[in-house]
Amino acid sequence: MKLLILSCSTGEGHNSAGKALLEYLEENGVACEMTDPLSLVTSPVSQMVSDVYLFSTRRNLFKTVYRMGETVSTGLSLQSPVYMANKLYAKRLYDYIVDNGFDTVVCTHLFPAEALTALKRAGRLDRKTVFVMTDYTCIPFTRETDLDYYIVPHEHLVEECVQKGLRRERLFPFGIPVRRAFRERIAKREARVACAAAFDSGADMTAKWFLVASGSMGFGSSADLIREILSRCGKGAEVFMVCGNNAKLQTVLKAEFGRFDNIHLLGFTDRMSLLMDACDVLFTKPGGLSSTEAAVKNIPIVHTAPIxxxxxRNAEFFHYHGMSYSSLEVKQQVTVALRLCNDDAYRQRMCDSQRTNANGDACRRILELLRR
Incomplete structure (x- = not known):
């Protein structure tokens, strides 16, 4: 088996799922590679798509785009603009697959799944193809794809996928791939010592530790949340705020909170696993991948405002299954976070629900499927 993983840089979740699978496959001796199919056209194209996606999330346009996709996907009689756009680079993707001898192709993003569908419908691609879903819903336009296998995040999503037009026999509720670091756990005290050293924080080891993650693109009303934590906890909390790639957000927050020793403002970091091990509660927007990583890690989650x-849909799914608490109100978010710190039974119920519903074994099960 020689396997190609395809992802795109519209949010880091798709890439993280691909990297998790890549890590596991390499550890198990599978020849594999990961690439962005848009880079096969020109590398600026990939950046342009990412920039457009970022623009839409910050101007509240993504909601409109998403609803348009749902409308188109409910009764496709014509191929969507998304399909047609990704069909444009399908030949170059085919050449790359054939020239490099890949016999299996896994997508963690809709765009390459559309391109592969175009190749299959043209009768040009006889490789095994897989689409790994990274959200807890059947996203718009998925139904117009036609791949061999679909990896679904949870068994309770199978019926939704069937209703949206996917074939039941192609659906495998294995979960979302997460890297080994999130499948393992470091003792809280040890993790806090490591965080203090890694981020030169001088944090109080006995305080409540809150991790605030705004996503790789720095989305959300983080300042309001930090103000509320300071108002309620004062020096009794250490706040680690991850701003992602949003340097402007980090600069704005530093101007307001830079004088507080217990507010630690971080940019993009590859130490999220360690930060999760160290924290008492994670505040995060409900990205499918980041939420799954935290649930597999078994960290109490408060979901903040979604894109x-x-x-x-991710927030609704997690909240309904007891894996997180979701609220748009900052005061309520902090109230629940403090309860999770102080109410052992409540915290344990959430962690138990995470263990029941978050599958950390997705990579192994995907590999077993591909080896059949």
Whole structure:
């Protein structure tokens, strides 16, 4: 088996799922590679798509785009603009697959799944193809794809996928791939010592530790949340705020909170696993991948405001299954976080629900499927 993983840089979740699978496959001796199919056209194209996606999330346009996709997807009689756009680079993707001898192709993003569908419908691609869903809903336009296998995040989503037009026999509720670091756990005290050293924080080891993650693109009303934590906890809380790639957000927050020794403002970091091990509660927007990582890690989650669309569905799914608490109100978010710190039974119920519903074994099960 020689396997190609395809993802796109519209949010880091798709890439993280691909990297998790890549890590596991390499550890198990599978020849594999991961690439962005848009880079096969020109590398600026990939950046342009990412920039457009970022623009839409910050101007509340993504909600409109998502609803348009749902409308188109409910009764496709014509191929969607999304399909047609990704069909444009399908030949170059085919050449790359054939020239490099890949016999299996896994997508963690809709765009390459559309391109592969175009190749299959043209009768040009006889490789095994897989689409790994990274959100807890059947996202718009998925039904117009036609791949061999679909990896679904949870068994309770199978019926939704069937209703949206996917074939039941192609659906495998294995979960979302997460890297080994999130499948393992470091003792809280040890993790806090490591965080203090890694981020030169001088944090109080006995305080409540809150991790605030705004996503790789720095989305959300983080300042209001930090103000509320300071108002309620004062020096009794250490707040680690991850701003992602949003340097402007980090600069704005530093101007307001830079004088507080217990507010630690971080940019993009590859130490999220360690930060989760160290924290008492994670505040995060409901990205499918980041939420799954935290649930597999078994960290209490408070979901903050979602990017309208699939993240709204993620928040609903997690909240309904008891894996997180979701609220749009900052005061309520902090109230629940403090309860999770102080109420052992409440915290344990959430962690138990995470263990029941979050599958950390997705990579192994996907590999077993591909080896059949």
């Amino acid at each position: 309208p669309g699939c993240e709204t």
